[in-house]
Amino acid sequence: MTPLERFLDTFFNAAVLAKYAPAILQGVWVTVELSVLIVLSGIALGGLLACVRAYRVRLLSFGIVIFADIFRALPPLVLILIVYFGLPNAGIFLSSFVVLYAILTLILAAFAEEILWAGITSVAKGQWEAARSTGLGFTQALLWVVLPQAVRLAIPPLTNRAIAITKMTALGTVIGVPDILNQATTAQSFSGNASPLMLAAVAYVLLFMPFVVLSRWLESRFAWRKV
Amino acid sequence: MIDPRAARTADPTAPAAAPAAGRPALEIAALHKSFGATTVLSGIDLAVAPSELVFVLGPSGSGKSTMLRCCNRLEEPDSGTILLKGTPVTGAGVNLNQIRQRIGMVFQAFNLYPHLTALKNVTLALRKVRGLSRAEAEARAVEALTQVGLADKAGNHPAALSGGQQQRVAIARALALEPEVMLFDEPTSALDPELVGDVLAVMRDMKSAGMTMLVVSHEMKFAQEAADRVIFMDGGSIVEQGPPERIFGAPEHERTRAFLSRVTGG
Amino acid sequence: MEKFAEQFLNLEIMAAAWPTVVQGLWVTLLICLVVIPMGMAGGLLAALASLSPRRAVRWPMIAFVDFFRAIPPLVLLIFVYAGLPFAGLDISPFTAVAVAFFLNNSAYYGEIFRAGLLSVGTGQAEAARSTGLTAGQSLAHVVLPQAVRNVLPDLISNTVEVVKLTSLASVVSLGEMLHQADLARSVTYNASPIVLAAGIYLAILWPCVRLISRFERRMAT
Numbered sequence: 001m002t003p004l005e006r007f008l009d010t011f012f013n014a015a016v017l018a019k020y021a022p023a024i025l026q027g028v029w030v031t032v033e034l035s036v037l038i039v040l041s042g043i044a045l046g047g048l049l050a051c052v053r054a055y056r057v058r059l060l061s062f063g064i065v066i067f068a069d070i071f072r073a074l075p076p077l078v079l080i081l082i083v084y085f086g087l088p089n090a091g092i093f094l095s096s097f098v099v100l101y102a103i104l105t106l107i108l109a110a111f112a113e114e115i116l117w118a119g120i121t122s123v124a125k126g127q128w129e130a131a132r133s134t135g136l137g138f139t140q141a142l143l144w145v146v147l148p149q150a151v152r153l154a155i156p157p158l159t160n161r162a163i164a165i166t167k168m169t170a171l172g173t174v175i176g177v178p179d180i181l182n183q184a185t186t187a188q189s190f191s192g193n194a195s196p197l198m199l200a201a202v203a204y205v206l207l208f209m210p211f212v213v214l215s216r217w218l219e220s221r222f223a224w225r226k227v
Numbered sequence: 228m229i230d231p232r233a234a235r236t237a238d239p240t241a242p243a244a245a246p247a248a249g250r251p252a253l254e255i256a257a258l259h260k261s262f263g264a265t266t267v268l269s270g271i272d273l274a275v276a277p278s279e280l281v282f283v284l285g286p287s288g289s290g291k292s293t294m295l296r297c298c299n300r301l302e303e304p305d306s307g308t309i310l311l312k313g314t315p316v317t318g319a320g321v322n323l324n325q326i327r328q329r330i331g332m333v334f335q336a337f338n339l340y341p342h343l344t345a346l347k348n349v350t351l352a353l354r355k356v357r358g359l360s361r362a363e364a365e366a367r368a369v370e371a372l373t374q375v376g377l378a379d380k381a382g383n384h385p386a387a388l389s390g391g392q393q394q395r396v397a398i399a400r401a402l403a404l405e406p407e408v409m410l411f412d413e414p415t416s417a418l419d420p421e422l423v424g425d426v427l428a429v430m431r432d433m434k435s436a437g438m439t440m441l442v443v444s445h446e447m448k449f450a451q452e453a454a455d456r457v458i459f460m461d462g463g464s465i466v467e468q469g470p471p472e473r474i475f476g477a478p479e480h481e482r483t484r485a486f487l488s489r490v491t492g493g
Numbered sequence: 494m495e496k497f498a499e500q501f502l503n504l505e506i507m508a509a510a511w512p513t514v515v516q517g518l519w520v521t522l523l524i525c526l527v528v529i530p531m532g533m534a535g536g537l538l539a540a541l542a543s544l545s546p547r548r549a550v551r552w553p554m555i556a557f558v559d560f561f562r563a564i565p566p567l568v569l570l571i572f573v574y575a576g577l578p579f580a581g582l583d584i585s586p587f588t589a590v591a592v593a594f595f596l597n598n599s600a601y602y603g604e605i606f607r608a609g610l611l612s613v614g615t616g617q618a619e620a621a622r623s624t625g626l627t628a629g630q631s632l633a634h635v636v637l638p639q640a641v642r643n644v645l646p647d648l649i650s651n652t653v654e655v656v657k658l659t660s661l662a663s664v665v666s667l668g669e670m671l672h673q674a675d676l677a678r679s680v681t682y683n684a685s686p687i688v689l690a691a692g693i694y695l696a697i698l699w700p701c702v703r704l705i706s707r708f709e710r711r712m713a714t
Contacts, residue, residue, distance in 0.1 A: 010579045069706075073653070073698040075660035078671055078691050082501070086684030090500040118709040129301050130338035130397070134352035134404060135328035144351055148342045164654070167565040174664060181568050185575070194576040201564060201572055208563035216559070219608075 009193075016195040020187035024199050027183035031207065034101060034179065035166035042105045042165070043158065046112025050150075053113070054120055054142055064113065071110035076168050079103045084175045096175040108165045115157050119150030159215040163208060170204075180204060250313055252277045252439040253298065253408050258307035260293055267293045269463040271307070275408070278437045282450040282471070285460035286486055291443045294460070295410050298441065299330045312407060328356060331401030335413040337393040339385040345372065345396045346381040349403045357404070371403035372396070375429045391422030395429055402433070409433065411442040447491065451475055459483045503685040510677035510686035517673030518693060524587075524659045524669060528594040529652060535595055536602025541632075543607055554603075561600035567661050569593045574665045586667040590659075598655055605647045609640030646708035653701045657694070670694075 049068070053061050071079075084099045094102075123146045131141035173182040184200030251274035258271040267290045275281050283291045296302040298309055300316060300323060309316040316326050340348050349368035353359045359367070372378045375395040385393050394414055401409060411430070415423045427449050434440060434453055444450070450457055450471055457474040459466045459482075467480050478484050542554040561569070574589035584592070613636050621631030641648065663672035670690050677686035 007580060011576070065706075069699055069702050070695065073657075073695050073702045074691055075657035075671065075694060077660045077663070078687060078694060081671070081675060081678070082684050082687045082691065085678055086500050086687070089682065089684070090496045114706060114709070124336075124338070126334055126336050126338035127340065130332075130334060130340070130400075131351075132324075133299055133301060133327055133330075133332040133334075134400065135324045135356040136352055137324050140355050144355060145340050149340075152342060163562070168567075170565040170567040171661075173567070181565070181571065185571060188575065194572075194579040197568075197572050197576045201568055204565055204568055205560060205563045208565075209559065212559045212563045 011194050011198045013191075013193050013195040016187075016191045016193045017199055020183070020191065020196045021199065023183045023187055024180060024196065024203060027178060027180035027200075028203055028207070030097075030172075030177065031169050031179045034097070034104075034169045034172070034177075037101055038104045038108055038166055038169070039162050042108025043112050043162070045105065045109035047116055047147075049109065049113040050116035050120060051142060051147070053117055054146075055138070068110040068113050071107050072114065076103060076107055076165075077171055077174065079107070080171055080175060096172060096177045099175065100169065100172040100177050104165055104168055107168075108162060111161045111165070112154075112158060115154045115161065116150055119153040120146055122153060123149045156215065156218045159211070159218055163211050163215060167204075167208060251275055252279070252312060253441065254308075254310040255294070255298070256308045256310075258294065258297060258309070259305045260290075260297060260302065261305060267463050268297070268304075271463075271465060273458070273465065275439055275441055276455075277439055279455045280434050280440045280442065280453055282454035282457045283441065283443045283460060284445075284450070284457060284474075284486070289460040290463040291460045292412055295332075295412050295441060295443050298408075298410055299327050299332055301332075324356065328352070328404045329407045331398075331404060331406035331409040333394070333398055333401055333409065333411045333414045335416050337385070337390070337397045337417070339393050339397055339400075341385050344382050344384055345377065345388065345399075348385070348396055349400045352400070353403055367403050368399070371399035374402060374432070375399045376425070389422060390418045391425045394418065394426045398426075398429055398433075408439045408441065411440065411444065413443055413445070415444065415446055445490065447475070459486065461486070499683075501684050501688050503683055506677075506681050506683050506685040507689045510674065510681070510689060513673045513677050514670060514686060514690055514693070517668055517670035517690070520667065520673075521656075521659050521669040521671075524590060524594075524662060524667075525656055527591055528598060528659070529655055531591070531595050532598025532602050532655060535599030536604075537606050539599050539603030540606035540610055543603065544610060558600045558603050561596050562604070564597075566593065566597045566658055567664060569597055570661055570665060586662065586665045589665055590662045590667055594655070594658070597658075598651075601651050601654070602648075605644050605651055606640065608647070609644035610636065612643040613639045646705055649701060649708070650705050653698055653705070656698060660694075 049064050053064050080099060080103050083094070083103060084096060087094060087099075120142075127145055127149065128141055131145040132138075136144065169177075169179055170181040172179045173185060176182065180200050180203050184196040187196035188194060253273075253275040255271055255273040258268050259266075260268040271290075271294055273281070273294075283294070285291045293302055297304045297307075298316065304317060307317065311326060311329055314326065315321055316330075339345075340351070343351065346365065346368050349371055350359075350361075350364040353364035353367060354361065357364075369378055369381060372381055375398050377392060377395050377399065380388060380392060380396070385396070388396065394417075398414075414430070415426050418426065423446070427446060430440070430442070430449070431453055442450075442454075452471075454471045456468060457471045458468040459474060459478070459480070461482050466482055467474070467478065474483065475487065478487060539554055539558055542550050543558060545551045545554070570589060570593040573593045574584070574586060577584060577589075617639065618631050618636055621635040622628070626634065659669055660671040662669045663675060666672065670693065671687070674686040674690035678684055
């Protein structure tokens with residue numbers, strides 16, 4: 001075998017690819033399902049927390065800051081292992097899917113809260129005053145005047161963060177979530193060939209590349225707002 | 228209409244006791260406000276009659292903006308009472324959001340909502356506070372925008388409008404709520420000189436339509452021709468007041484004279 | 494509640510696991526010491542290339558950066574660690590971590606440096622060149638310092654992410670802190686050693702996270 005043949009046989013073995021493609025496709029659905037759930041609930045929870053923080057109730061804000069700090073500072077894998085291996089011994093049994101979903105949702109919520117809060121605080125005070133001067137209540141001013149502007153500021157960093165965190169669904173492999181990476185490593189050890197890993201890498205790139213390109217476009221589009 | 232709380236919150240020495248017929252549109256009595264150790268307002272008394280245009284002059288830091296912002300409680304007064312047509316604005320238990328609809332405010336920096344079109348800037352409070360239907364709100368918004376001469380810009384976002392146009396949309400936003408009093412906080416200070424005229428023209432129209440207006444500004448010429456009364460503030464209190472001819476022609480106080488000669492350069 | 498405390502905050506088990514976890518901490522710090530400077534250097538090169546006036550340089554570099562931003566770091570790491578040996582390249586876990594992190598970090602630091610360099614007006618480089626500085630000198634002494642200052646919060650934020658990502662090395666059995674803590678967990682059937690590791694991560698990273706929030710608030714006003 002020439003080196004090229006050997007390379008192709010290792011990473012692009014047609015027989016191996018054909019055999020394990022269905023399994024990896026199943027993994028794609030798990031990854032997509034998890035990603036969509038995490039993005040929707042993480043951003044919703046983060047937005048809710050940022051709004052609660054806007055009321056500046058000291059105890060609530062303090063709790064939110066502590067939550068956001070801890071979930072931003074701890075490595076996701078650390079949190080996943082603590083919950084996945086710790087809870088059963090404490091009598092609580094959660095599937096690996098639920099653990100991964102819950103932890104990544106909380107992490108995204110922590111980052112989304114910080115990003116949206118930064119957005120809310122950067123909306124000029126005059127916007128609040130104009131809204132309140134026309135008789136809008138605090139909640140109305142927050143929802144209709146301030147939050148839409150904060151969201152606009154938050155979209156580029158939020159997109160980047162959402163991509164980074166949904167990519168972490170690959171960590172599910174460690175606790176046995178049947179995602180793309182898990183299917184690929186299983187296939188690789190059965191087949192003794194690296195083609196399934198290559199297929200997994202391709203699947204991830206196809207899945208996430210559109211969003212990476214989108215984030216690049218969003219950044220250039222919103223860049224003028226910084227000036 | 229008479230609020231039972233009015234008797235409790237109103238200062239008995241304030242002009243609130245005046246007979247209902249001659250009742251002022253806006254009454255400020257013994258208004259005090261400090262920021263930390265700095266006293267900004269030390270006992271302001273002022274009554275604005277219906278349809279009167281009161282023009283407030285004074286050096287920066289004299290407290291004129293703070294006085295204005297106390298009138299709709301964007302700034303919380305330390306003490307004193309403010310009545311709007313006899314209804315208390317100050318004191319506990321006041322429905323602030325309701326009273327603010329009756330007091331329009333125009334800001335130096337326009338403060339238009341950048342994410343909404345001119346039309347939606349105007350309809351937001353109509354829909355969310357007044358609870359008008361979309362069609363009703365839009366009809367009234369178009370009316371208000373027509374009043375300021377910008378009906379054709381209804382679909383534009385603020386970024387696509389000139390400063391003068393933005394300020395006129397901001398006026399329409401306040402006008403659409405049919406306020407009983409309008410507060411202007413240096414409405415032309417952020418504008419290029421050539422755009423000031425359009426905004427002042429709108430204000431003149433409002434005046435002739437009978438609006439009660441309290442205007443903080445540096446537009447002396449406008450004050451001379453449109454104001455019913457000019458008030459000179461310095462150091463947190465009213466130094467003197469009177470018709471524009473007298474304040475500009477023969478000011479009594481040395482501080483007023485010094486200020487006027489400084490701003491008119493004469 | 495007691496069950497929880499015993500399972501997650503068991504001080505005896507933490508004390509027993511302490512030497513193992515601290516051993517892992519040194520490996521974690523060693524990884525950081527290697528991958529952070531490498532990633533920053535790679536990122537700076539990627540940024541300069543992606544701003545090159547030559548299309549043949551710029552587009553491939555942007556594609557490179559986007560590719561590594563699209564691929565999950567763990568997939569990259571496993572690909573390097575488990576895939577390359579098939580091609581006859583036998584590498585140690587540490588080398589695999591270094592290679593995977595270099596590729597991933599270069600992409601992320603690259604984007605940050607790119608934004609930083611773009612934030613410095615062209616007038617700065619022109620002024621520097623007009624006084625006779627070379628292109629390299631004007632970059633090093635005039636443009637880069639301003640670029641770094643402009644994106645400092647993002648640089649710190651990404652560095653926090655890199656430190657957190659070193660925990661992935663546990664998956665390829667590199668004995669860093671999480672790996673050691675998980676080892677202790679599997680021996681004791683108790684999550685407390687990982688909680689201990691989490692405490693150490695927090696002690697190191699919480700101040701950084703606070704600092705980032707402070708920065709964000711200052712930029713806002």
